[in-house]
Structures are given as C-alpha cells and as structure tokens.
Amino acid sequence: MNSKRCGSQSVIFPTNPKILSTATIVGDVEGQGPIGKHFDLVLEDDTWGEDSWEKAERKMFEHSVRLACNKCNIAPESLDCMLGGDILNQLISANFAARAIKAPFLGLYGACSTMVEAMLIGAMLIDGEYASTVSATACSHFSTAERQYRSPLELGGQRPPTAQRTVTGAGTAILVSDEYQHNNESTHELFNNIVISAGTIGKVIDLGVKDANNLGAAMAPAAADTIQVHLNDFNKTVDDFDLIVTGDLGSLGSELLNELCKEKNIDLKDKHIDCGNTIFSKDQNVDCGGSGCGCCAVTFCGYLIKRLEAGDINNILFVATGVLLSPDTTLQGDTIPSIAHAVVIERRVS
Amino acid sequence: MKKGNQSPEQQAYLEKVKQYEPKSNTFSQCVKAFIVGGLICCLGQLIWDIGNNMFTFTESQNSGFTSIVLIFLGALFTGIGIYDKLGSFAGAGSIVPITGFSNAIVSTAMEHKREGYVLGVSAKMFLIAGPVLVYGISASVVLGIVYFLFGIA
Numbered sequence: 001m002n003s004k005r006c007g008s009q010s011v012i013f014p015t016n017p018k019i020l021s022t023a024t025i026v027g028d029v030e031g032q033g034p035i036g037k038h039f040d041l042v043l044e045d046d047t048w049g050e051d052s053w054e055k056a057e058r059k060m061f062e063h064s065v066r067l068a069c070n071k072c073n074i075a076p077e078s079l080d081c082m083l084g085g086d087i088l089n090q091l092i093s094a095n096f097a098a099r100a101i102k103a104p105f106l107g108l109y110g111a112c113s114t115m116v117e118a119m120l121i122g123a124m125l126i127d128g129e130y131a132s133t134v135s136a137t138a139c140s141h142f143s144t145a146e147r148q149y150r151s152p153l154e155l156g157g158q159r160p161p162t163a164q165r166t167v168t169g170a171g172t173a174i175l176v177s178d179e180y181q182h183n184n185e186s187t188h189e190l191f192n193n194i195v196i197s198a199g200t201i202g203k204v205i206d207l208g209v210k211d212a213n214n215l216g217a218a219m220a221p222a223a224a225d226t227i228q229v230h231l232n233d234f235n236k237t238v239d240d241f242d243l244i245v246t247g248d249l250g251s252l253g254s255e256l257l258n259e260l261c262k263e264k265n266i267d268l269k270d271k272h273i274d275c276g277n278t279i280f281s282k283d284q285n286v287d288c289g290g291s292g293c294g295c296c297a298v299t300f301c302g303y304l305i306k307r308l309e310a311g312d313i314n315n316i317l318f319v320a321t322g323v324l325l326s327p328d329t330t331l332q333g334d335t336i337p338s339i340a341h342a343v344v345i346e347r348r349v350s
Numbered sequence: 351m352k353k354g355n356q357s358p359e360q361q362a363y364l365e366k367v368k369q370y371e372p373k374s375n376t377f378s379q380c381v382k383a384f385i386v387g388g389l390i391c392c393l394g395q396l397i398w399d400i401g402n403n404m405f406t407f408t409e410s411q412n413s414g415f416t417s418i419v420l421i422f423l424g425a426l427f428t429g430i431g432i433y434d435k436l437g438s439f440a441g442a443g444s445i446v447p448i449t450g451f452s453n454a455i456v457s458t459a460m461e462h463k464r465e466g467y468v469l470g471v472s473a474k475m476f477l478i479a480g481p482v483l484v485y486g487i488s489a490s491v492v493l494g495i496v497y498f499l500f501g502i503a
Contacts, residue, residue, distance in 0.1 A: 051464065052464045147461055151457075151478065152457040152458050152460065152461035152478070153434065153457070153461060154428050154429075154431065154433065154434045154453070154456070154457035154460055154461070155434060155437070155453060155454060155457040155458070155478065156428075156433045156434045156435075156436055156437020156438065156440075156444050156445065156450065156453050156457075157434075157437050157438070157441075157445065158379075158437065158438055158441045159438070160374065161371075161372040161373070161374055162371055162372060206360075207359065207360050207363040207364070208356050208357075208360035208361075208363065208364055209363075209364065209367060214367070214371070217367045217370075217371070221363065252370060252371060252372065255370050256366065256367065256370060259366060259370075260363075287372075288372070
C-alpha cells in the first residue's frame, strides 16, 4: 500500500502518463507579448463574436479542448475524463464548456493553481488506471475577471503598482497512458516523450497579506512551501531541475519567493522563471505581470512544452499558485489564503 | 485574522513585503492630477462663460447648464473608451470632478447591460457611485438641519 506516495505530501507516477498534445487560445494583448508567436490561436476580438465576455471565455475553454483533441486525433467526447476549471463563480466557463463537449467531467477550483491541480489529478487517474485519456484545462479572461474581482472596465481609476493583469487565455493538455497509445495507433503524438513523473499536493498557507491588489505577495509563501516540501520529499536539490516554473507570482512575488527560499536554505539561482513575467513584457503596461489561471496554462502549453520537446530543457518543476479569496472575504477584512501544487514534467529520451 | 493575532512569522513576512513593494510616485501623480483636474475645471469655466454670454442664463440656470454639459461629456468619453485611459493617467484629477461621477455611473451601466435593463443596468448602475450619493445626501441633510437651527449668521 501507498507505494506511490513519497514523503509527506508527494506522489510518484511509475507508469509515466504522457502529455500527447496541447492547445492554446489567447487574447490579443497576450498575442502581442514576447511569447505570442507560440500560441495556436490569437483572438483579435475579446468577445470572439459572442454577445458577452463570459460566453467568449467558455468558448475558449471548449475550443482549446477540441483543438488539443484534434491535434492528437482523439474524439473529445471519447475522453475518459475532462478536468479543469476557471476563476469565475460556480466555475461557469468549465461547466458550460463541459455541457457542450459531453465527456465525463470533474470541475476543479484551485484559482490560479488550477492547471497544475488538473495535471496532478489527471496523472493520478491515469497512473491509477481509472482513466486512459484525460484533458487538463485552465481558462481565464481579463474582462470577466475584472468585473467579478475588481471594477468595470471603463471606470477611470488607477491600479496600484503591485497589481497584475489577468491573462485572457485557455490552455489544454491531453494526458494519456502508455498502454492507450500502444493500442490506438490512430492517435497522433504532438510531443515525443514528455511525461509527468511526480507531483506534490500543496497546503493552504497564509502569511497575513490582506491586499487583494498584491496577489504575488500573498502567493509567494505557498510556492516556497511547496518547493521546499517537494525537494525534501524526493531528497532533491534545485540542481536536479533545469527550470523551476511558477504560475503567476509576477515580479514582486518572484523577488519574495527568492527571499523566502533563501531563508529555507534553498538557492533558486537563475533557475526560476515565472509565467506572469514571461507572458507579458514590461512595456505592455501590466504593472507586476500576468495572473489568472490561464496565465501558466498557456505559457506551459504554448511555450514551455515546446522548449522541453526541443531538448533545450529536459525537466521542469512546475509550481502553480492560487489565491483562495473572494471579493467578499476581502471586504470583510480577511487575510488571503493561498495554495501551490507542483508537478515534475520531463522529457524521456527513449 | 485581526492584527494582534499575527504570528511572528507573519509579521516578519509583512515587513519584507513592504520593503520590496514598488511604491507609487506620489509627487508625479499629484502633478498629473493637478494639471488634468485643473484643465477639466477650466473647461467648466469655459462652458459657464458660454452660458453666461451666449445664452444669458441666470446664475442658477447657468450652474445647471454647466453641470449638465460636463456630465454629458464625462458619459460620452466613457462610452467611447477614452475616460478610463485618462483616469489611469490622471488618477484623482479626473475622478474628483463631476465628470468622474458621470464615469462611475456610465461605466457600471455599460458593464452590466448584458444582464438586462432592469436587474442589470438600472440595479447595478449605482454600484460605485452609490456610496457618494448616500453619504453626500446624508451630509447635506445634516448640514441642512444645522443651518435650520442656527442659521449662518
């Protein structure tokens, strides 16, 4: 029993669930960013021809799943399980997209950590032989997030310099078991041998940050905790990874993460990158960088996985962080709890 | 969690956050707010003079006329997507004048149009401007009572 558990919070996946394909759909600001050319579809119009932003967001979710399935020649409705979520109330984007796709579906809410949460659970389902094909998706939209968490778009106010911009984007990764791929020769693999080999389930951490305009600072302690636990559980060091990727800490959160890790005697050196800093450039007027659960989803599915495939890097520790707040808890003066989950994604040389 | 309940670890971290936080440049923002706010007031004066010289309004007619034109301009520039850009540049300079009040109402109404005209536009319209109305009117009532009881002289 428990042979797949490792240390206090980690799991290993001995059968190495594969990432067969990915798909990304982003908004125009993300498309103009430094990694814009890596995305499959850049939307010119942020409503994508729909009559509301919410409808556009669920369409992005749905189409990213369809596109990723299409690329590897798996019918979307034949997926054993669709996993994913977004950051809107009642997970409307994920739920309504699942209504259209009609595959078995588990909705997940991990705020901006949703992508890694979905990949972690997806790998568990496959490794535990409960599923052989799983999609993991996360999706967010600048305009829907602004109205739910902040203020109307046309309101003429100033953002504090610690604020981050929610990424408009949906990213999907299709995970399959080795056996499935073996038995279904019609599947097409977009990536040669990229697997999820291990993961760490995060704990909710709260170091007392109250400012909902400073989410990077709220999330950095959760990321530091999960990184420390992961390294301890596997008895590894930072040197064992080519990159340590965090979700959306932004520039301030990244600095704080570095400091917190130093206190724990972990030197991240130059191995740390943050998706919130990668997806936008400084001159795009985004203050501390990108955020939202689409941020790390599209950065990984569009950009990082291509670097893994190209052999430029061989393995990454992918740590996505999320703030578990609502606008009401902020108004009631609560501090901001946050969480970070991690998966190890590596390229196996066969 | 109340402030007194912070653990030493939390206190140390919050200190660190403060130290690394990028700061707003208050001086340059004040200058921008002063210039833009001043220009909006000059525009108001211009409208006042037009009312005075071209239409020969009485003083109370003219203050209504000036307010209406400014509110219209605030709504117009919100509708065509310029006022939010002005606001992110000027801050309080464009929030405090009456045009900012107009922006707060129109932007919220636009945002909630998709939820319908009754429970969307009209119910949500005062989401941001509401507190200004509630406390503005309350304060005027209190002042009115004081004025009634003691007079100005």
